[in-house]
Amino acid sequence: xxxxxxxxxxxxxxxxxxxxxxxxxxxxxxxxxxxxxxxxxxxxxxxxxxxxxxxxxxxxxxxxxxxxxxxxxxxxxxxxxxxxxxxxxxxxxxxxxxxxxxxxxxxxxxxxxxxxxxxxxxxxxxxxxxxxxxxxxxxxxxxxxxxxxxxxxxxxxxxxxxxxxxxxxxxxxxxxxxxxxxxxxxxxxxxxxxxxxxxxxxxxxxxxxxxxxxxxxxxxxxxxxxxxxxxxxxxxxxxxxxxxxxxxxxxxxxxxxxxxxxxxxxxxxxxxxxxxxxxxxxxxxxxxxxxxxxxxxxxxxxxxxxxxxxxxxxxxxxxxxxxxxxxxxxxxxxxxxxxxxxxxxxxxxxxxx
Numbered sequence: 553x554x555x556x557x558x559x560x561x562x563x564x565x566x567x568x569x570x571x572x573x574x575x576x577x578x579x580x581x582x583x584x585x586x587x588x589x590x591x592x593x594x595x596x597x598x599x600x601x602x603x604x605x606x607x608x609x610x611x612x613x614x615x616x617x618x619x620x621x622x623x624x625x626x627x628x629x630x631x632x633x634x635x636x637x638x639x640x641x642x643x644x645x646x647x648x649x650x651x652x653x654x655x656x657x658x659x660x661x662x663x664x665x666x667x668x669x670x671x672x673x674x675x676x677x678x679x680x681x682x683x684x685x686x687x688x689x690x691x692x693x694x695x696x697x698x699x700x701x702x703x704x705x706x707x708x709x710x711x712x713x714x715x716x717x718x719x720x721x722x723x724x725x726x727x728x729x730x731x732x733x734x735x736x737x738x739x740x741x742x743x744x745x746x747x748x749x750x751x752x753x754x755x756x757x758x759x760x761x762x763x764x765x766x767x768x769x770x771x772x773x774x775x776x777x778x779x780x781x782x783x784x785x786x787x788x789x790x791x792x793x794x795x796x797x798x799x800x801x802x803x804x805x806x807x808x809x810x811x812x813x814x815x816x817x818x819x820x821x822x823x824x825x826x827x828x829x830x831x832x833x834x835x836x837x838x839x840x841x842x843x844x845x846x847x848x849x850x851x852x853x854x855x856x857x858x859x860x861x862x863x864x865x866x867x868x869x870x871x872x873x874x875x876x877x878x879x880x881x882x883x884x885x886x887x888x889x890x891x892x893x894x895x896x897x898x899x900x901x902x903x904x905x
Contacts, residue, residue: 589723594619594692595714596657597729599703602737606703613649614697617657618665620687620716620725627685627719629665633678634711636704636733646672646680646700653694665695672700687716707735749785749903750778763805763883763893765821770880777840777866777873781903784838784866787875789899791856795825796881798890805887807856813844815852823884825895826853829863830876838868840875853880860900 594617601612608614618629633639640646648671650664667685674681680701687693704710710733715726758771779785795806807825809816818824828848831840846854846863854863864875877899 589715589726590621592618592714592716592725592727593621593690595727595729597712597714597731599731599733602703602732602734604703604707604733604735605705608697608699608701610649610698614701615654615694616665616697616714617662617692617694618687618714618716619692620689622724623689624716624724625718626687626716626724627683628673628681628717628721629668629684630679630681630713630715630717632713632715633680633701634704634731635678636706636708636710637678637712638702638704639675639678639680640700641675642700643672643675643680646675647698648672648682649696649698650694651696653696657692657694660692662694663691665693668695681717684716704733707733709733745780747903747905748778748780749901750776751785751787751901752776753899758879760879760881763881763887765883765885767820768818768880768882770878772876772878775875775877775899775901777875777901778834778871779903780869781905782837782869783904784868785870785873785901785903786862786866787864787899787901788860789827789856789863789877789897790860791858792896792898794856794858796893796895798888798893800892801888801890803888803890803893805881805883805893809855811845811855811857811861815845815848815854817852818880818882819851820882821884822882823887824853825856825879825881827856827863827897828853828878828880830878831864832874832876834870834872834874836868836870836873838866838870838873840864840866840870840873842875853878856895856897860898 596617598615606612648668653662665684668682672680673683710731711728713728716724754774760769760771763769777785795804797804805823805825818826827846829842829846831842833840842864843862
């Protein structure tokens with residue numbers, strides 16, 4: 553081999569060496585940029601509204617959850633939104649919050665993303681970058697995006713990418729995540745509550761027994777009232793005879809007084825046939841009240857007539873509302889003897905829906 557050929561071989565070796573050095577340099581940059589970025593241990597994006605074209609807001613937040621894999625000093629977190637998402641070009645419009653984070657995700661506690669501030673730090677096209685501080689491997693971090701991002705107008709699956717970065721913009725951990733956008737994410741639930749009204753008497757007779765001039769005879773029935781009527785209920789009463797009538801003698805122990813809003817007083821030994829009503833309040837929005845005419849006390853009661861007269865009302869719904877209807881009667885020394893003194897009270901009610 554002559555001197556010239558040796559010289560040419562030497563140049564070829566030097567050239568090949570330089571080429572291989574350059575190749576491995578480029579390859580090292582490639583691996584430093586792409587290979588050494590590990591997958592995030594966990595990453596999730598929960599859209600509070602998955603409906604197409606929904607704008608992120610305080611009522612339609614995007615929850616971002618990240619658990620780092622690699623021990624490194626994070627300084628930024630970048631989300632690359634898929635084409636179709638509308639990303640506001642002004643970083644301060646892409647707002648962020650860690651307030652009201654759920655306590656856990658799949659039984660794993662969530663820590664507020666440290667150092668993230670109130671908005672993105674920069675935006676470029678579909679890429680949004682947020683400033684963060686150093687993250688701890690094995691900790692699940694979260695934050696909300698509350699503005700600046702609009703869901704795609706077309707329903708379907710979209711792939712976003714979440715990446716943690718060093719202060720020098722070197723990728724640390726990076727994962728792609730699929731999200732689904734739907735045409736509508738709300739279900740309307742309807743139901744009907746039928747109107748209800750129960751008006752039940754505890755009995756259908758009041759036996760006063762033998763009347764006396766020295767005492768007042770009394771007897772009662774109760775009424776249970778239940779209704780879901782918003783405007784409450786009313787109860788009414790009428791007497792067939794406006795007194796206790798004896799068919800055999802034609803004599804009547806009359807109900808005393810008039811329906812004037814004031815109970816009529818009575819005493820033993822004086823003929824009378826009066827109604828006293830008491831109300832009990834069950835549960836519900838209404839409060840039962842007795843009309844003044846029948847809101848008697850010991851020694852007074854309301855007048856019974858042959859026309860329906862309102863005895864009590866309630867101003868709202870009620871369950872187990874109650875009325876006690878008490879008849880107080882006495883004879884005078886002039887009432888004729890007979891065993892067939894009687895009257896029929898008709899008690900009715902209605903709910904006001």
